[in-house]
Amino acid sequence: MKKKIVAGNWKMNKTFNHAKELAQQLVNSSYDTEVNMILFPPALYVSELVDITSESSIGIGLQNVSEHEKGAFTGEISAEMIASVGAQYCIVGHSERREYFGEQNQVLSKKINQLLLNKITPIYCCGEILVEREKGNHFNLVKSQIKEGLFHLSSEEILSCIVAYEPVWAIGTGVTATSDQAQEMHSFIRGVIAEKYGLEVASKISILYGGSCNPENAKELFACNDVDGGLIGGASLVAEKFISIANSF
Numbered sequence: 001m002k003k004k005i006v007a008g009n010w011k012m013n014k015t016f017n018h019a020k021e022l023a024q025q026l027v028n029s030s031y032d033t034e035v036n037m038i039l040f041p042p043a044l045y046v047s048e049l050v051d052i053t054s055e056s057s058i059g060i061g062l063q064n065v066s067e068h069e070k071g072a073f074t075g076e077i078s079a080e081m082i083a084s085v086g087a088q089y090c091i092v093g094h095s096e097r098r099e100y101f102g103e104q105n106q107v108l109s110k111k112i113n114q115l116l117l118n119k120i121t122p123i124y125c126c127g128e129i130l131v132e133r134e135k136g137n138h139f140n141l142v143k144s145q146i147k148e149g150l151f152h153l154s155s156e157e158i159l160s161c162i163v164a165y166e167p168v169w170a171i172g173t174g175v176t177a178t179s180d181q182a183q184e185m186h187s188f189i190r191g192v193i194a195e196k197y198g199l200e201v202a203s204k205i206s207i208l209y210g211g212s213c214n215p216e217n218a219k220e221l222f223a224c225n226d227v228d229g230g231l232i233g234g235a236s237l238v239a240e241k242f243i244s245i246a247n248s249f
């Protein structure tokens with residue numbers, strides 16, 4: 001079954017105290033019980049947030065992981081470490097990692113392998129920059145991100161993954177993809193997965209939308225057939241906004 005998911009990518013925001021306060025507000029809040037809420041705080045706070053949320057159904061994840069198993073990789077965090085503090089999810093291939101840290105599909109596929117080996121659920125991000133959309137190349141580009149990042153996996157393995165479509169031109173810009181644009185791309189992504197793994201597998205994979213998703217537009221986006229929730233940046237930093245988005249299904 002596809003899950004309904006609202007995931008908050010806090011990026012490089014919040015001090016420790018503010019992060020704990022926000023997590024506590026979310027733990028105390030009430031939202032649609034069918035919704036899986038996942039928080040992606042800065043790595044430094046993950047262990048503490050796992051504790052704060054332990055009695056709730058909120059999941060905690062990392063924003064990035066090393067493609068290596070262990071060893072002399074100063075500053076990196078391994079999938080085994082993530083599992084060892086009780087976090088269950090990890091974002092892979094966010095457009096900011098692709099753009100500012102040069103991460104490419106091949107490396108991202110290795111990160112996914114490390115996560116799956118350690119039973120962590122990857123949220124694999126794909127999405128085009130504006131120029132690619134204007135050239136009409138957005139479908140090809142997203143298809144190659146999906147193929148090169150995920151298609152080495154078995155059916156069972158890909159079923160342990162979540163996909164997030166984040167049109168880069170909509171991230172942090174206040175410009176949102178229209179629900180038609182989101183549905184069109186989500187349905188395309190599901191089709192690409194179905195070509196390789198079959199319809200049954202494709203129909204079980206959650207595909208999240210990310211890019212200026214907020215309490216005003218979430219309802220319309222989440223009403224689309226192939227939009228199974230959101231990966232939310234800015235609006236996930238304010239408890240009321242994030243809860244309102246969680247109640248938008």
Ligand code: 13P
Binds near residue numbers: 009173174213231235
């Ligand atoms: P915004 O919601 O701030 O546009 O960010 C989206 C995003 O990048 C989530 O990963």
